Amino acid sequence: MSNETDFWNALDPDLLGRMTSRREALSRAGGMAGTLALASVPVALAATASSAFAQSIPQDVVDVLNFALTLEYLENEFYLGGLQASGLIPAADRSIFETIQDHEQAHVDFLLQTLGDAAVEKPDFDFTAGGAFAPFQDYGQFRLLSQAFEDTGVRAYKGQAPALVGTGGVLEAALTIHSVEARHAARVRTLNGRQGWIPDAQPDAPDAVAAVYAGEDRSSHLGVQVAEVTNVGTTGITEGWDEPLTMEEVLAIAGPFIQA
């Protein structure tokens, strides 16, 4: 594979056309529920795409990218709010969140540029989730929500990757964002006194973020019960694999922070 500085230039329109057919077949079989899930949050999908690239990609890939964009909007606005809140983030930790915010902004910009007029608009966010949290007044809550958003972001991108099989540059771009979200998650986790990786289903996580870690205790992959083929213990096994979330599961987590 040749080096690509512009992921999107690598797209093969014929390949995307073939993928559309495959996706339609999957959709008829009930394999795709993404559009329905997106409709459940107050995010309007633009009806038409004006950029040459966006016009060439199937609607369900547009939906995946808009799903990603919505999460990146959320993360970016969360960090902007935290960085702007006077006295919230100690000086020693500030560069961590400046780095993360800078990346989330780059992800937003990238997805906006890619989607053109097909991009969803930024929703209004409520980071108190209706009064349940006070992240811009309470640094502990800010760090906890940061961890939850990053660990959710990792699971969200991962959950969409199989839907991007065969899309070449689109998949690759999503993967290069996905792993950066994991780097963020690990840094915030260690800041919060946890290991950088997720043990079991995170039994020490507060109830408020339990849904973020549901299913992370899975230890069977591709039909292989990992414990049966290695001497590594159960915790190490569950730490070693991050688990995906569906769009619906992610939106259930993010929904309380998105204002109707």
Place this chain on the structure above:
Amino acid sequence: MSTHPPGSEPESAGSGSTPATRRDFLKRSGTALAAAGLLAACEDDPTGPMMPEPDGVTLDFSSDLGVLNYAYALEQLEAAFYIQVLASLYPGATAEEEQALRDLRDHEVAHRDFLAAALGSEAIPALSPDFGAVDFGSRASVLSTAQTFEDLGVSAYNGAGRYLVEPSFLEVAGKIVSVEARHASVVRTLMGSSFAPSAFDDALPPGDVLAAADPFIETSITLINA
């Protein structure tokens, strides 16, 4: 280890079965069949195969199994490295460092053993690592090598994703790559480096990855159809 551009490797670079036979097998087996074969094979041989392959190994990227073997090769390298690190940990390691390195070892060993089992009879043999360039008594040498391996692992999985056809294989690669990225972040933090040096990680072509890994692997690895 050597890498070759697509199509430049002679037919003799195959494994235990003849190259033609293996290629025919891969051609015959559709994706679903390959997946089913994987599962059957792993039930037969949960410890992974040890096929003799004196001339090295070939990674054929025209097949998902070749891509998974590529991951298996990298996980073997990482596992062997951390096993050696923990066998005689550098002096002065903090409790935080030791815990992190133990966890990394466990994760990479689990990845290695999982891929061996999943690939079953299609797995490449055990590779011979060469860590002669690493000073295992030096914190800086160990952690900088760990950072190199973890960053390389991330960019390798990111670059290999587009070769995979079977969605469940892509999904499991995605489950592993984010853990490698977590490792990279933690090791970089221990080193005082930026935990995430870019908003977009690299996605490296397999030839570039194998060239970077080459100094650490004695076994000759041939790359085809990538």
